Amino acid sequence: xxxxxxxxxxxxxxxxxxxxxxxxxxxxxxxxxxxxxxxxxxxxxxxxxxxxxxxxxxxxxxxxxxxxxxxxxxxxxxxxxxxxxxxxxxxxxxxxxxxxxxxxxxxxxxxxxxxxxxxxxxxxxxxxxxxxxxxxxxxxxxxxxxxxxxxxxxxxxxxxxxxxxxxxxxxxxxxxxxxxxxxxxxxxxxxxxxxxxxxxxxxxxxxxxxxxxxxxxxxxxxxxxxxxxxxxxxxxxxxxxxxxxxxxxxxxxxxxxxxxxxxxxxxxxxxxxxxxxxxxxxxxxxxxxxxxxxxxxxxxxxxxxxxxxxxxxxxxxxxxxxxxxxxxxxxxxxxxxxxxxxxxxxxxxxxxxxxxxxxxxxxxxxxxxxxxxxxxxxxxxxxxxxxxxxxxxxxxxxxxxxxxxxxxxxxxxxxxxxxxxxxxxxxxxxxxxxxxxxxxxxxxxxxxxxxxxxxxxxxxxxxxxxxxxxxxxxxxxxxxxxxxxxxxxxxxxxxxxxxxxxx
Numbered sequence: 370x371x372x373x374x375x376x377x378x379x380x381x382x383x384x385x386x387x388x389x390x391x392x393x394x395x396x397x398x399x400x401x402x403x404x405x406x407x408x409x410x411x412x413x414x415x416x417x418x419x420x421x422x423x424x425x426x427x428x429x430x431x432x433x434x435x436x437x438x439x440x441x442x443x444x445x446x447x448x449x450x451x452x453x454x455x456x457x458x459x460x461x462x463x464x465x466x467x468x469x470x471x472x473x474x475x476x477x478x479x480x481x482x483x484x485x486x487x488x489x490x491x492x493x494x495x496x497x498x499x500x501x502x503x504x505x506x507x508x509x510x511x512x513x514x515x516x517x518x519x520x521x522x523x524x525x526x527x528x529x530x531x532x533x534x535x536x537x538x539x540x541x542x543x544x545x546x547x548x549x550x551x552x553x554x555x556x557x558x559x560x561x562x563x564x565x566x567x568x569x570x571x572x573x574x575x576x577x578x579x580x581x582x583x584x585x586x587x588x589x590x591x592x593x594x595x596x597x598x599x600x601x602x603x604x605x606x607x608x609x610x611x612x613x614x615x616x617x618x619x620x621x622x623x624x625x626x627x628x629x630x631x632x633x634x635x636x637x638x639x640x641x642x643x644x645x646x647x648x649x650x651x652x653x654x655x656x657x658x659x660x661x662x663x664x665x666x667x668x669x670x671x672x673x674x675x676x677x678x679x680x681x682x683x684x685x686x687x688x689x690x691x692x693x694x695x696x697x698x699x700x701x702x703x704x705x706x707x708x709x710x711x712x713x714x715x716x717x718x719x720x721x722x723x724x725x726x727x728x729x730x731x732x733x734x735x736x737x738x739x740x741x742x743x744x745x746x747x748x749x750x751x752x753x754x755x756x757x758x759x760x761x762x763x764x765x766x767x768x769x770x771x772x773x774x775x776x777x778x779x780x781x782x783x784x785x786x787x788x789x790x791x792x793x794x795x796x797x798x799x800x801x802x803x804x805x806x807x808x809x810x811x812x813x814x815x816x817x818x819x820x821x822x823x824x825x826x827x828x829x830x831x832x833x834x835x836x837x838x839x840x841x842x843x844x845x846x847x848x849x850x851x852x853x854x855x856x857x858x859x860x861x862x863x864x865x866x867x868x869x870x871x872x
Contacts, residue, residue, distance in 0.1 A: 411532065411785075411788045411789060413789060414806060416805055416806065417789065417800070417803075417804065417806075420433075420435055420799070420800070420803045420804075421789065421790075421800075423435050424474065424790075424796055424799050424800075427474065428475075429472060429474065429475035430472050430475065432468060432469075432470050433474075433799060433803075435799075435803050437465055437466040437468060437819075438465075438466040438805070438817065438818075438819045439464060439465050439466070439819060440464050440818060440819045441464070442461075442464070443461065443462070443463045443464060443818075443820075444463075444599075444615075444617050444618065444818065444822070444824070445618065445621070445824060446617075446621070447621075449659060449660060450621060450624070450652075450655075450656050450659055450660075451659075452655070452659075454659075462603075462605075463602075463603065463818075463819060463820045464819055465819055466802065466819045466820075466821075467605055467606070467607035467802075467819075467820070467821075468607055468802075469588075469607045469608070469795060469798055469799070469802075471588065471795065473588055473793070473794060473795030474793060474795045474796055474799070476793055476794075476795070477793070478791055478792040478793065479792065482531075482534050482536055482792065483536060484536055484537050484538065484539035485530070485531040485534075485536060485537070485538050485539065485566060485787060485792065486538075486539045486540075486541050486563055486564060486565040486566060487522065487538060487539070487540055487541065487565055487566060487567055487568070487569070487780070487783055487784070487787070488540075488541045488543070488559040488563065488565040488567070488568035488569065488570070489515060489518050489540055489541065489542045489543070489568070489569050489570055489780075490543050490544075490545050490552065490555050490556075490559075490568065490569075490570030490571045490580065491510075491511035491512075491514050491515055491544070491545050491570045491571050491572055491595065492507040492508050492510065492511035492544065492545045492546075492547065492571065492572055492573065493508060493511045493512050493515055493542070493544050493545075494508065494544045494546065495508055506672065506697045506699060507572050507573060507697075509725075509727075510572055510595060510722075510772045511545065511571075511572055511595075511772070513767075513769070513770055513771075513772040513773040513776070514570075514572065514594060514595050514772040514773060514775070514776035515542065515776065516761075516764075516765050516767070516769075516773050516776070517594075517761075517769065517772065517773035517774060517775070517776030517777035517778075517779075517780065518540060518569055518776045518777065518779070518780040519540060520760065520761060520764055520765075520777055521776075521777045521780035521781045521784060522538050522539075522540045522780060522784070523764075524760075525538050525781075525784045526538055531787065531788065532788060533788075533791060538784060538787075541559065541563045541565055543555050543558070543559070545570065545571040545572070545573060545576050547573060547576065549575070549579075550579060551576070552571060552576040552577070552579050552580040552583075553579045553580060553582070553583040555580070556568065556580050556583040556584055556587060556589075556591075557583060557587070559589070560587040560589055561587075565589070566589075566787055566792060566794060566797060567589065567590045567591070567592065567783045567786070567787065567794070567797055568580075568584065568589060568590070568591045568592070569591075569592050569593075569594060569776065569779050569780050569783060570591075570593065570594075570595070571593070571595065571596065572595035572596055572772070573596070573644070573645075574596050574598035574600075574601065574644040574645055574648060575644045577593060577596040577598065577601055578598075578600075578601065578604070581593075581601070581604060581606050581608070581609045582604070582606070584606070584608050584609065585606045585608055585609075588608065588794055588795065589608060589794050589798075590608050590610065590783070590786070590794065590797050590798040590801055591608060591609055591610070592610045592611070592612060592779040592780075592782060592783050592801075593609070593610065593611040593612070593613070593779070594611070594612050594613055594772070594775040594776045594778065594779035594780075595613065595772050595775065595776070596611070596613075597613060597614070597615045597616045597619070597649070597721070597744065598615065598616065598644070598645070598648050598649070599615045599616050599617035599620075599648065599651070599652065600648060601615070601822075602615075602818075602820045602821060602822045603820070607798065607802065607821075608798055609821060610782075610801055610802075610817075610821045611821065611822050611823055612775060612778050612779045612782060612808070612810065612812075612815050612823050613744050613745075613771075613775045613779075613812075613823055614744030614745070614823055614825055614826075614827040615744075615822060615823075616648065616649045616651075616652060616720070617652050618744075618824075618827045619720070619721065619742040619743075619744065619827045620649075620650075620651070620652030620653045620656060620742075621652060621656060622742065622827055622828075622829060622842060622847075623653055623693070623718060623742055623829070624652070624653055624656035624657060624660065625842070625847045625848075626740075626829060626845060626847055627657075627691065627693075627718070628657070628660050628662055629847055629848045630845060630846075630847050630848070631691075633662070633690045633691050634662055634690060635662075635665050635687070635688060635689050635690050636657060636662070636664060636665075636689060636690065636691045636692075636693060637664065637665065637666045637667070637668070637684045637687055637689030637691070637692050637693070637715075638650050638653065638654065638664055638666070638667040638668070638692075638693045638694075638695070639667075639668045639669075639670065639677070639680050639681070639684060639692060639693070639694050639695075639696075639704060640667065640668075640669055640670075640694065640695040640696055641669070641670060641671075641672055641695065641696035641697065641700065642669040642670060642671050642672070643672060645695070645696070646669065646695045646696050647669075649695040649720055650667070650693070650695045653693060653695075654667065665687050665689065666683060666684060666687040666689065668680035668683055668684060670696075670700065672696075672697070672700070674700065675703065676707075677700075677703065677704050677707050678707065678711070680704075681704070681707055681708055681711055681713065682711075684713070685711065685713055689715060690715060690716075691715050691716045691717075691718060692708065692713075692715050692716070692717055692718065693718045693719070694717065694718070694719040694720070694723065695719070695720045696720070696722070697722050697723075698722055698723050698724075698725040698727040698728035698731075699727055699728075699731065701719050701720075701722070701723040701728055701732075702723075702727070702728045702729075702730075702731030702732040702735075702736075703731065705717050705732050705735050705736070705739065706731070706732060706733075706735055709735050716738070716740070717738075717739045717740070718739075718740045718741070718742075719739065719740070719741045719742070720741065720742055721741060721742045721743050721744060721771065723739070723741050724741045724743060724770075724771070724830055724837060725770070729832070736832045737832050737833075737834075737835075738831065738832060738833070739831070739832045740829055740830065740831050740832075741829070741830045741832075741837070742827065742828070742829060742830070743771070743827065743828045743829070743830045743839060744771065744775070744812075744823075744825075744827050744828075745771065745774070745775075745812040745813055745825075745827075745828065746813070746826075746828050746839040746841070747769075747770070747771075747774070747839070748837070748838070748839050749813075749839070751811075751813070753809060753810075753811055754774075754811045754812070757769065757774070757777065757811040761773065761777075774810075774811050774812045775812055777811060778808070778810035778811055778812050778815065781810070782801065782808055782810075782815075783797075783801075785800075786798075786800040786801045801821075802817075802821060804817065805817075807825075812825075813825050813826065826841055826842070828840060828841055829845065
């Protein structure tokens, strides 16, 4: 019988002596007493110790017998915001964890290792491309994400680097130039030329999608800390992880706030014409319709536009009660200023990118009372985060923001998984995927969904007296019930139909 290429490769490795058994790392359970040399040991919980044993006992070709994560709904979607909620679906996706069933766990560590390389891809140089909708404005975000990743690597090296081999970690940095398909070539270079063990990146949604498809073929874990596109993890790729709250979660919070708390009837949208704007507003648009208050008008603009009078005049004519903007900080501030100059006093809501200093500097006094979404709360009194802020300011003379903090968390998670799994890409993926405890990140607890997406809490930030004040769903007392009686009748009907279908 003809063997597939992976079995041929595994057999060749076995014959040449490249395949070794799982070399257990020197680990100590978190609840155990401190070891004599803590700098040379990695704390590991009892649950993760059991996962490591199951991975080891699976051998070269068997799949580790680890219970897969299963959830009742996708992305914490309430019944009212679920599509086609009036009927019981034949099948629901993204509720059961994906697994890797290949033979990659049979590959042993290389003998000669000078450094343990980890890849970083992000927009760190100015580019112009179709993928980014013209001139890219993501470089400041990419540079901050890179600084967070750099600091995580530097701190890991200060503590001994890759402890099993006593060699340092090395960050291999590449620019996401925004050209369609270029990110795929970068992943190929990472894997086959640079020989990295895991990858962090990127921010642009289109380029991230291409990158992870190549990561699937190359079989390497890829952590994303900057792309909030909800569809990023809807690709059924078991090698993909994201440690930042996405636009789906933030969109749900905004929809509930607009209709259940503020009781608006007509909300207009103005967004960038690139993928970020187009995909970012989908849950706001769909959620509004499902709550019985469809968006009356949605206007798009090209990146780099200076005059938004056409879009704003259309919004004004539509008699909207509030305006939602989805795009970069610069355009958001220009739109807000032009709204106020035209006499449009509607409340202004925006995506998380408008939390940047650029927005408040350009908007000036107009920024007061603006509400933005946020995947985290940087003002919380968390000792771990406050210590991170001090170290980051000392290292870069800058205040860490969303992309720096999430880049730091994402890189720390990758380095942790490499320490536990060893230099084996499949096992690195397993350690990340089978972690069940929340990751205590500087951005807050990171909790995996079945699709390896972060289900941690998201927030609304309101500009009050020159400062951003962050509010959780509980802080805002956002009702969890229906937006109005008509919708309640639909919900009751849906619940009855689903109940009958399950009997």
